Amino acid sequence: MSGAFISFQDATKDYGSVRVVENLNLDIARGEFVSLLGPSGSGKTTLLMMLAGFESVSGGTITLDGKVINDLPTYKRDMGVVFQNYALFPHMTVARNVAFPLEMRGEAKAVTAAKVKKALDMVQLGQLADRLPGQLSGGQQQRVALARALVFEPRVVLMDEPLGALDKQLREQMQLDIRELHHRLGLTVIFVTHDQDEALTMSDRIAIFNHGKIQQCAAPREVYDHPANRFVAEFIGETNLLDCKVSENAGETFSVTLDDGSVVAAHGLPGLVAGDRALLSLRPERIEILPAETDATATGQNRLAGEILDTIYQGDHLRVVIETAVGQIIARTDRKAQEWPVRARVMLTFRAADGWVIAP
Amino acid sequence: MMAMSLFKSVYATLIVGFLVAPLLVVLPLAFTSGAFLTYPIPSYSFRWFSELVENTVWSRAILNSLLIAGSTTVVATLLGTLAALGLRARNLVLSSQIRTLFLLPMVVPAVVLGVGMQALFVRFGINSTYLSVIVAHSVIAIPFVVISVSGALGGIDRRVERAAESLGARPHKVFFLVTLPLAMPGVASGAALAFATSLDEVVLTLFVAGPNQRTLARQMFSTLRENISPAIASAAFVIIVGTILVALLLLLMRRRSA
Numbered sequence: 001m002s003g004a005f006i007s008f009q010d011a012t013k014d015y016g017s018v019r020v021v022e023n024l025n026l027d028i029a030r031g032e033f034v035s036l037l038g039p040s041g042s043g044k045t046t047l048l049m050m051l052a053g054f055e056s057v058s059g060g061t062i063t064l065d066g067k068v069i070n071d072l073p074t075y076k077r078d079m080g081v082v083f084q085n086y087a088l089f090p091h092m093t094v095a096r097n098v099a100f101p102l103e104m105r106g107e108a109k110a111v112t113a114a115k116v117k118k119a120l121d122m123v124q125l126g127q128l129a130d131r132l133p134g135q136l137s138g139g140q141q142q143r144v145a146l147a148r149a150l151v152f153e154p155r156v157v158l159m160d161e162p163l164g165a166l167d168k169q170l171r172e173q174m175q176l177d178i179r180e181l182h183h184r185l186g187l188t189v190i191f192v193t194h195d196q197d198e199a200l201t202m203s204d205r206i207a208i209f210n211h212g213k214i215q216q217c218a219a220p221r222e223v224y225d226h227p228a229n230r231f232v233a234e235f236i237g238e239t240n241l242l243d244c245k246v247s248e249n250a251g252e253t254f255s256v257t258l259d260d261g262s263v264v265a266a267h268g269l270p271g272l273v274a275g276d277r278a279l280l281s282l283r284p285e286r287i288e289i290l291p292a293e294t295d296a297t298a299t300g301q302n303r304l305a306g307e308i309l310d311t312i313y314q315g316d317h318l319r320v321v322i323e324t325a326v327g328q329i330i331a332r333t334d335r336k337a338q339e340w341p342v343r344a345r346v347m348l349t350f351r352a353a354d355g356w357v358i359a360p
Numbered sequence: 361m362m363a364m365s366l367f368k369s370v371y372a373t374l375i376v377g378f379l380v381a382p383l384l385v386v387l388p389l390a391f392t393s394g395a396f397l398t399y400p401i402p403s404y405s406f407r408w409f410s411e412l413v414e415n416t417v418w419s420r421a422i423l424n425s426l427l428i429a430g431s432t433t434v435v436a437t438l439l440g441t442l443a444a445l446g447l448r449a450r451n452l453v454l455s456s457q458i459r460t461l462f463l464l465p466m467v468v469p470a471v472v473l474g475v476g477m478q479a480l481f482v483r484f485g486i487n488s489t490y491l492s493v494i495v496a497h498s499v500i501a502i503p504f505v506v507i508s509v510s511g512a513l514g515g516i517d518r519r520v521e522r523a524a525e526s527l528g529a530r531p532h533k534v535f536f537l538v539t540l541p542l543a544m545p546g547v548a549s550g551a552a553l554a555f556a557t558s559l560d561e562v563v564l565t566l567f568v569a570g571p572n573q574r575t576l577a578r579q580m581f582s583t584l585r586e587n588i589s590p591a592i593a594s595a596a597f598v599i600i601v602g603t604i605l606v607a608l609l610l611l612l613m614r615r616r617s618a
Binding site for chain 1: 517526531533538542
């Protein structure tokens with residue numbers, strides 16, 4: 001794709017004999033917010049470090065705005081980097097920290113002062129300009145780091161788990177702040193995280209990493225509703241995976257046979273054909289629990305008979321564990337929904353569009 | 361519990377007493393009016409301090425010490441800091457072996473080092489010169505600087521340097537604006553240690569210094585053998601006060617940077 005702003009082509013990184021990033025291809029458009037999500041050691045941070053120029057590229061190319069930047073030194077890349085531990089200069093005041101990139105670019109003093117003020121106001125820290133980083137709270141330090149990474153209007157902003165060290169409330173506030181800055185300034189942001197909620201909240205697209213490879217790169221809704229494989233299905237959110245066999249693939253809608261012989265309709269990955277072993281992914285919140293005696297034909301949906309094993313109160317929802325002929329199934333229901341006594345016979349139903357068939 | 365903490369306090373006091381006692385014995389003698397380095401002190405006077413200033417042997421020794429210790433501090437701090445920076449490189453092979461090599465002068469007996477250096481300096485024709493003394497002192501002072509600066513560098517988060525680079529700082533800017541200022545407390549204490557090391561070094565000096573490079577420590581050493589004059593106590597007083605001043609200065613610098 002030649003129109004991409006940032007493009008990884010067969011990017012590879014080896015540490016000795018260990019391949020941490022493997023023939024990776026990814027295109028990012030100007031103004032896009034892309035999250036790199038994955039467990040630790042999956043290669044996501046390494047990829048970011050390669051883009052920033054902190055790690056050399058073992059193979060393949062990285063292009064920025066049409067130019068290969070494999071060997072471009074970091075200081076010429078014009079990328080704002082925000083680190084997890086903020087990485088502020090502890091011996092400089094907040095204002096000097098933010099002025100640093102402008103001084104490196106030889107900006108006039110008056111221009112620098114004006115831009116620093118504007119950047120600090122943007123993150124609501126104007127009144128703390130003369131403090132040293134050590135005198136600020138974690139959240140304030142992260143805002144300074146953000147201001148410093150944005151003040152020189154970099155071509156790309158790279159963030160390496162920038163909110164990981166903050167407590168939950170502050171983290172959620174910062175997520176919204178960063179999201180808002182992204183929209184307002186039209187920034188191209190690449191954001192590394194291992195927190196899926198964070199990735200879902202902020203991203204235009206999420207690239208899910210495992211073992212140095214991108215498992216899937218798509219919009220949050222797509223990744224959640226239509227995972228490309230078992231890893232993605234299990235990594236993003238919670239899901240029930242049921243063994244099954246494809247009996248028919250009629251374009252969009254599949255019909256699959258579960259292990260107990262029952263046949264259900266579901267959507268699924270193209271490429272699976274009749275006779276293939278497969279997995280049916282069912283999100284807990286898409287399953288509806290009805291009384292066992294409900295007239296089956298009335299709903300027109302998929303049905304599974306089961307028995308309630310446990311109901312767990314979780315504040316905003318109920319988690320229900322149901323024993324069925326194809327194994328235990330977890331369902332999530334509204335807390336206002338009927339509470340089922342243990343051992344109650346029930347009927348689980350779900351729409352074809354809420355089941356998703358993937359390769360095992 | 362009470363008994364335990366009482367025991368700890370008494371124990372600590374005894375240890376400190378043991379360390380400080382020799383000073384308490386010698387220092388009052390600096391103010392004796394008598395001609396011998398003995399108690400009891402007949403009366404108090406500054407005559408031995410005047411002796412230090414007026415007697416050219418002593419005043420020359422003080423100047424020599426300041427000159428040599430000052431030069432040693434500059435040389436050892438520069439080389440030691442560079443060594444510590446080099447040892448920090450991520451992909452240095454045999455880095456721990458090289459580090460040990462740098463610290464070797466600390467554990468090698470000074471006598472052995474002295475014999476070797478004397479032979480070497482004679483060969484180069486620089487023995488018994490200021491240069492030979494400064495080089496010798498620098499060799500044993502460098503390990504202190506390496507340890508102290510390495511400690512300070514170890515405390516610097518590399519991501520801070522990476523951040524500077526990503527913000528557009530070329531490597532030399534990163535060094536002078538970020539790495540060096542952050543390592544400065546370590547460099548300063550390394551320098552103070554180098555100064556102190558040179559100031560009280562005797563053994564090496566005996567081997568490599570000539571009559572013109574008599575340092576204060578060496579002058580005290582020979583006076584002690586020849587005529588046990590109370591001027592030794594006065595000289596010791598000067599050294600101790602000087603060292604304390606350097607330490608205070610250091611403390612002040614640390615506080616300012618922290």
